[in-house]
Amino acid sequence: MTELGSTPAQTVGPYLAIGLPWPDGPYATVEDAEHAVWIRGIVYDGAGVPVPDALVETWQADQYGRFASPADSNEVATGFRGFGRCPTDLEGLYGIRTVRPGPVREPDGVEQAPHIDVAVFARGLLHQVVTRIYFPENERANAADPVLTRVPMERRDTLIARIGPDGYRFDVRLQGAGETVFFDV
């Protein structure tokens, strides 16, 4: 078998907004899906300044832990796409309409706490950074989660969403005080 070297990543640059946003991008599930919520947050740089030219993408299971992907043989909930994409606005704010995912049972029997994979692209990011959103309601599952337990205790709270007015709040701090935990995927 030939192994081919990957094409390198490059920044989305300052003009990503002409190419990447979709009108239905923020809707990981249909607007009126049962238990649908908004996850909103601000992306900050190392000076604490909101980043107005970033794009947040999310990928997750539905409320039953099933993925809208050919690699998962289970049917997902109606209207559930599982993928969300939202550019940040001038205040650095993004929003994704989705449902809180269910726990994900792995083929090896391990159970992952409800979580959302998140990729952030921006001018000044030569490669997307990847983080995860966990939920405050799942304290016990979070404590046993195979990924969260790799994160030093004192930094775990950067991965846990807070309850917000119409769903959840999840800010991303690219650098500095309270820096969000990012993963090597």
Next chain:
Amino acid sequence: MRSPRQRSEPTEHGGYRRDPEGTHPPLDSPSYRSTVLRHPKQPLILLPHRMTELTGPVFGEDRIGPVDHDLTRQHAAEPQGQRIIVHGRLLDGNGKPVPHSLVEIWQANAGGRYRHTGDRWPSPLDPNFDGVGRTLTDARGNYEFITIKPGAYPWGNHDNAWRPAHIHFSLFGTAFPQRLVTQMYFPDDPLFAQDPIFNSVPDPAARQRMVSEFDLARTVDHWALAFRFDIVLRGSAATPFEDEEHEA
């Protein structure tokens, strides 16, 4: 970007192979000034590939309009500039084509100006060019766009800084770790030497993989030049092991 200690950890139950050091740019690349306040300073934590990383979104024809692949036919008249065909194959690191996969592009016009309110450099907008394209790869992983060659543009990163002509590409593959946003460059661009974004890729061989090839065979007489740009996404680590077992 990652420490040797993290890289030596095995990939659990058939994830995606991790790229060798030097394939992707370090997030901390100070000569590209915008990275200074935007790169994480804490080490990245290794994410073993589980269900969330072994899956990814799939998009269909419903996302693609009839002229989305032809950036020269999206307005009443044709845009200014050198008409080009940009085509290639989307492959994974095992050399397997990635069929029916979404490819998105965006670019500047022939004068190097983007249709974006933030782009104010004194080169005119072209009323017949948006600079945005979208297509799906076919059953064999091939894609094709018709567009015009973008111009270089100044960007103020350093004294007299110019971006080499490029087209932004966004790819999904079939799983979250394959997601890639990159830039396609044109062969022998004299602006490469002074561009910190192009040169942010440490491995020179990897850097060359972002440079398209002039493709004489695909040019169309009296109509368009052609460039070939094959794109490689990370390969699944599981496949070679399975093959070895079958062959053994």
